[in-house]
Amino acid sequence: MALSKIWVLAEATDGKVTTSTLELLTKARSLADTVEAIYSGGDADAIAGQLGEYGASKVYTTGDLAGALPGVPVSGAIAALVDGGNAPDAIIAATSYYGRDIAGRLSVKLDRTVITNNTDIEVDGSSLVTTEPVFGGTTDVKTTFTAAGPHLVLVRPKSFVAESAGGSAAAVETIAVPDGGKSAGAKVITRHVEEREGPSLDEAAVVVSGGRGLGEQEKYALIEELAKLLNAAPGASRAIVDAGWVPYSYQVGQTGKVVKPTVYIAAGISGATQHMVGMKGSKNIIAINKDAEAPIFAVSDLGIVGDVHKVLPQLIEALKAR
């Protein structure tokens, strides 16, 4: 039995719908008869084709937010739609900055709980059952909603595989943003983009990540050099991001990017649960760490108990020689 309607919070960058949004649309199609998207950019017409292709029949757009952070205006617009008698059974978003801010505000406006960090959603009668991995992914907790909908669900990126439904462009409908009053006071003044080299963590077939075991910031150059030779994306553990060695956009883990490449190479990373959650889904894992007891070896396909300062230069030389 399927639900009647699901809304998906859509995100897009430079006129391209994010992969995590396409994953959510794909999943929503299998759960509900009607899937619609909610969007808050000025280019809804430009992305309506992609949203429709993946199953959204309609996209409600607030239009450009003019620098306002999304939580207050987008949750206000959605709550107004729900109050107008247009309520869906569920509203699904990615566990992203955007999704979390809006879901938090919306849960207050609708007085509904929000279940976060999920990797699966199933329909159970008129409710949903969600799956959330805890304790670093060693335990799966399934949760159901006990109150009436709309049910609010946040899903981790890469939980589903995006598949086109071959649908035609979604109809675009502009929705009003209610005046948020003083709560809408936060405004973006300037945006700063930190340039990254090479393929993105999201899409690379190979990811090479470094951690505290590198010893010092300068040694991260080994990770970058290896990544370049493998046409891989360089990544990092939270420890070295917090230490300021590399920007946050490099972080793999629960609070960073979730990656599922063909090969993941973890160098000098012990495998804190925070990190494992973000890379355990990789098809093949190679770990290099000097501590034989490091948890990372429990999930690696090839484990090297050794010094990254010796192994990485040798590996770089061997690849250059080919």
Next chain:
Amino acid sequence: MNVVVCVKQIPDPADPGALDPTTKTLKRDGKLILDESDSYGVEMALQLVTTAGGGEVTLVSMAPNGEVSGLRTALAMGAAKAILVSDDALAGSDALATAKVLAKAIQRVEGADLVLTATESSDGYTGTVPEQIAGLLDLPSVTFAKSISVEGSTIKIQRQTEAGYDDVECPLPAVVSVTAGVVEPRYPSFKGIMAAKSKPVDTLTVADLGLDASQVGWAGAGQQIVSIAEAPAREAGEVFEDDGTAAEKIVAFLDDLKVL
């Protein structure tokens, strides 16, 4: 400047315990400590008060069994006082109920200019509580702040984004969640630890806050855990002690996968 910092007292992450099979909540019967994620907010609050040249830092926490050990750590760092909400009726509270309790407690702090939280707790990590508190208090909010500076009645924030960071301005009072690693939390001094023992901790119940017990805990949760199961484990592969052939082994492994 008066700053409220929401802090969580959690089981030591080095020994996170387990889920109780009967109640399906995290076992919290052991000693609780200050969530490391919250130590950054405490440090940032102390620095803001020092820069402003006046005011104080008030802690707000919700924990079972009147637990104060984590609060004492933050008081020892320099916070002036704390409000602790502890009540058996709170067991099983979801993120929204938690936010309702914290928001009510924050409202008891007179003249609060700013409310700081972590971006997410280390044990529950829903990451929605900061926005829920802001929504309940009808305040503006900025999440994932890397730095905060105050200019009159406005705060300027560097907000972390997927691509880099944004410069954000926000009027006070406001709710701001701060990321880890932006400031170095101070270690409590001996003097601070001694002083913390006599700092006021106001312990309140759900009824003291004017909340109905049906809004919180199991009774108020809009969700119910239906099952807890071990996730399919990844099989560990071969582990070698490096004998100088590690690079060779890795190249062979990559070759087999045809990624070279």
